[in-house]
């Protein structure tokens with residue numbers, strides 16, 4: 001188990017550049033299986049989950065060449081389908097959530113797709129019904145080996161259809177889209193997820209020759225084509241990382257510039273931090289956060305009632321930022337209700353923040369009320385274990401704002417999604433050591 005020690009209570013300063021988006025990378029990498037031609041991808045984050053997926057692709061026979069930092073080319077002209085039945089695949093496929101999106105492209109191009117129950121954060125139930133109902137709708141036969149937790153779909157030829165997804169699942173929509181692009185005829189997907197990750201995937205597929213319309217909406221129409229070709233793609237900056245750095249700047253009262261954030265793809269994120277009273281200035285495509293020496297004050301609603309920050313499928317606020325927003329609120333002036341609607345086990349980490357002196361009431365597994373200290377009292381350093389990727393970063397931000405030296409164990413969770421986080425934080429003045 002890896003560990004960080006963090007000496008908190010120091011102001012940071014400087015510029016930080018966000019990595020390429022983790023959740024986009026996981027979709028885009030799976031899409032290389034849809035063509036025998038070369039695909040070159042740039043701005044791939046060097047993080048554990050993405051590297052695991054790249055090595056799964058390699059094991060499946062995809063030829064991979066590193067072209068430079070964050071740039072790779074992929075040629076899937078000789079895919080080893082038998083590998084999907086191997087013990088190695090059953091083991092490695094479990095290592096991350098994103099591996100589930102190998103199924104759609106493999107099913108579409110080769111007529112078979114298998115996957116062990118995928119991993120990812122343990123943040124509540126994470127069902128896969130939407131994925132498999134979508135494949136079944138396209139004509140695939142589904143089987144599930146309960147003992148091995150091993151899923152499979154098979155079809156000689158997929159046929160386009162109309163489907164109304166039971167929920168706007170992010171990876172589910174990506175998986176179904178990647179299956180439908182090579183199906184016969186027209187597929188209509190209503191209640192589709194439409195995060196920038198998915199918009200990017202659909203743009204890339206269209207460049208490969210797919211015919212997808214409705215990008216950015218929850219109604220996608222896909223005219224199937226016989227084959228797809230090569231292309232080049234660049235990942236957007238990671239909006240969850242951007243939100244994490246905004247939170248870090250506010251909590252440590254530091255002046256920070258976040259470079260090249262792709263403002264038009266940030267959706268609700270800047271607005272939500274502004275509602276917490278944080279000043280964000282737009283300079284070109286950068287976000288500049290000034291020192292908040294006078295703190296930041298949470299806004300109430302117009303009628304004076306207490307603010308609620310909750311998640312919703314895009315263009316709502318991503319659930320992946322709620323843990324960070326919650327931490328930031330612990331030093332705000334005022335109160336806020338944090339409502340995590342999607343995941344039922346993602347707020348339990350607040351116990352650690354309470355130990356550190358934060359004023360939080362966990363109302364139930366989905367809701368927590370935070371009463372900010374307005375910097376009149378700082379958090380106390382402590383020892384903690386990172387339970388999931390975003391709680392891990394939230395605790396890291398709390399530790400950087402706290403007085404004294406904190407220890408965070410199980411930092412593998414953080415490394416799953418944040419590239420070289422300790423060096424990048426040291427470069428802006430953080431006192432953090434990997435032990």
Ligand SMILES: CC(=O)N[C@H]1[C@@H](OP(=O)(O)OP(=O)(O)OC[C@H]2O[C@@H](n3ccc(=O)[nH]c3=O)[C@H](O)[C@@H]2O)O[C@H](CO)[C@@H](O)[C@@H]1O
Pocket residue numbers: 023026097098125126127167168169170171172313318319320341342343
């Ligand atoms: C690899 C990847 O891309 N992971 C992201 C992806 O996971 P993932 O694609 O696994 O998440 P889903 O979009 O399928 O759903 C997440 C959870 O929210 C619930 N749900 C979903 C849609 C909905 O309309 N209502 C609802 O309650 C689901 O039942 C599930 O429990 O999307 C999640 C939701 O943005 C993010 O937290 C994950 O970081």
Ligand SMILES: C=C(OP(=O)(O)O)C(=O)O
Pocket residue numbers: 022049096097098119120121320389390417
């Ligand atoms: C929940 C997350 O990731 P995953 O879906 O990969 O577990 C996340 O990125 O916050």
